[in-house]
Amino acid sequence: MLKVNDLNVYYGMIHAIKGISFNVEEGEIVSLIGANGAGKTTTLHAVSGLIKAASGNSEFMGRNINNMTADKIVRLGLGHVPEGRRVFQELTVDENLDMGAYAVKDKAVIKREYERVMELFPRLKERRKQLAGTLSGGEQQMLAIGRALMSHPKMLLLDEPSMGLAPIIVMDIFDIIQTCNKEGMTILLVEQNAKMALSISDRAYVLETGNIVMEGKASDLLNDDKVKKAYLGG
Amino acid sequence: MDFIQQFINGLSLGSIYALIALGYTMVYGIAKMLNFAHGDVIMVGAYVLSLAAVKAGLSPVMSIIFPVVICMLSCTVLGVTIEKIAYRPLRNASPLAVLITAIGVSYFLQSVALLIFGSNQRKVESVIPEFSLSLGEIHLSGEAITTLGVTVLIMICLALFINFTRVGKAMRAVSEDKGAAQLMGVNVNTTISLTFAIGSFLAAIASILFVSSYGFVGPYSGAMPGIKAFVAAVLGGIGSIPGAMLGGIILGIIESMSKAYISTELADAIVFSVLIIVLLVKPTGILGRKRITKV
Structure with a gap:
């Protein structure tokens, strides 16, 4: 449904996103996890047209959305x-x-x-x-x-929905995300709360200083030692 | 009785300032820039009005409507064009660059008017039919009545538009957060163009009312009402629409009262000291609020 290929984003001289590629299939929940400053929000902004990518190819439902402005992209769903x-x-x-x-x-x-x-x-x-x-x-x-x-929308990009919220409200919000997904909405979730995100996702990508360093099934990543150590608090 | 008379004069003058101040404040609220060429749009409108009034050999009703419509159209188109040519390329530039450009556009319009019409003041026929109303000792000129009536009507329409239409809501949304508004499907450029169109349309109305009372236009005629309306917008709280209305009216009354009871020569000085006092005491203006941003 969403295909991103070799995306590069610069902030002035800073190479914030270094040629990442990922894809989200229809009906999936996919997470993008990573530390603060890894480039998660920047990735979403580049996809939805809020910032301009230096290069790369984004396709949403078979349509090229590279040079579209944000207000046009949202109209595609x-x-x-x-x-x-x-x-x-x-x-x-x-x-x-x-x-x-x-x-x-x-x-x-x-x-x-x-x-x-x-x-x-x-x-x-x-x-x-x-x-x-x-x-x-x-x-x-x-x-x-x-x-x-x-x-x-046919697909929803969610950026840090748990940020600054009490755990009980985070649960509510994540329930609703799953409800929407069951009704057919595809979801790309960006979260610092990796445990929470992985527990509801089908697949995930791990972003580190502008590169995707790991990807796979969410359940596998939850049990991966490296991921555990770096993002799940041991 | 004289006091009430002066008060009404002040209301009438203040209405014109309010109409102009709305253009400043709306553009500031949405594009986050001070359009110092706004006053000169009034000057251009007045020249257009004088040209259109002379050329028309029409029926009495049409001889009012024709120049008024032409004036409104020209100002609106001028405002949108200025934004497109001068300000849009600077959308992501520093605020200082935009400010200097605005001052440049202002001088440009004044110079063009000087080149075409010369430095002499040109007479403008009033498009407001002559009539007057006397209530006891209070005398209301046709211009004053029309000015007050038109302003009230315009402000009601504008308030309804901003608060209850979708496009009005989109304008408020863009004013608060351009990016988030884009994510709703709002085209920010179109919204900014529309803001300039509305501001310049209001300037055209102010121009018609202003020259109909004043009777003459010169290349620098827009500068003074423009800068006073800017003071009014700051007084009311720049970015706030009710603030511009209120600020305009208050400023008009202050000016009118100063002329009547203090000194005609000092009136302008008093008006501008209002700006200094506001900036010292409450920089956000009467109705302006500091936006609290939570992270």
Whole structure:
């Protein structure tokens, strides 16, 4: 579904992503794990068009998305929940969700997706008219995911959904990710919480200073000594 | 009674400042730049109005509508063109480069006007029909009534547009986080163009109301109202739409009162001291807020 080949990204003189290749098949949950600064977020930004890659080839559902801007790529059905949630603080919950459906023209579809999001995140329902900036971190993360679901994407890029959240809320969020996946949504997950990410993933890639150093089935990586030592706390 | 009269004059003048300040504040909110050429769009609008009014040998109603529409169209197109040619290539440049470019565009427009029309002031026929209203000792000119009415109408429309339409929401979203807005499918360039279009359209209206009261236009006519509207936008809180409305009105009243009760010569000095005081006391302006960014 998503094929990335020999991706290179520079920040000025810094070679942040050094020719990585990976792919995500339809229906999979794939994780990209690695330490802080390994280039996980940069990879996602390059895929969704928020930053320009220096070279490389990205294909989404058979279409070349190399030089497309972010607003065009999302319209192809590739949603992106950015790191740090980035909900629109000064818009209400409802307005945020409506922005999520900006690319959707059909009112009936918007209504259906809205109800679906409310069903997945009942907490948001209580806070519909509240400004997003007044929500708790967990609620903002739910809103960020809900907002991305509003356009009914075929594939979702999730960047650090567990960041800064209480463990019990992280469980909720990961449950929802799995629910979406069971309903047919393909997921590329970026996480520092490697244990959590691997436990729900089919496959994973390990990123280290801009290179993919390891890849394989998530269950194998969970039992790999090197991975255990470096990312799973021994 | 004189006080009320001066107050109404101030409201009317302030409405014009508010209309111009909206252009500054919206562009600042969305493109994060100060468009110092904004005042000169008003000057261009006034010249267009004078040309269109002279050339039209139309029915009484059409002789008002034609120049007004032409003026609005020209200003809107001018604003969007300026953004496309001068500012868009600098989207990722340093704010200083953009600021200097804006000042350059301002001088460019003034020089072109000077080249075409010379330095003499040119007479502009008022497009507002002559009428007036007297309530006891208070005298309301047709210009004042029209200015107040038009401004109130425009502000209501703008508030509805920004708060309740999808495009308005997209504008607020872009203003807060361009990247996140793009991830929603919002085209940032289109949104910025639209902002310039709306700002310049409002400048056209301000231009029509301003020259209809003032009667003349010269190459530098836009500079003073432009810079005062900028003060108004800062006073209200730059980036805030209600702030620009409020700041404009307050500034108009201060100027009008200063002229009436303190000194005509000092009025401008007083207006600009407002800017200095605001920057010292509350740099974010009356309705401006510091954005809290959580990481």
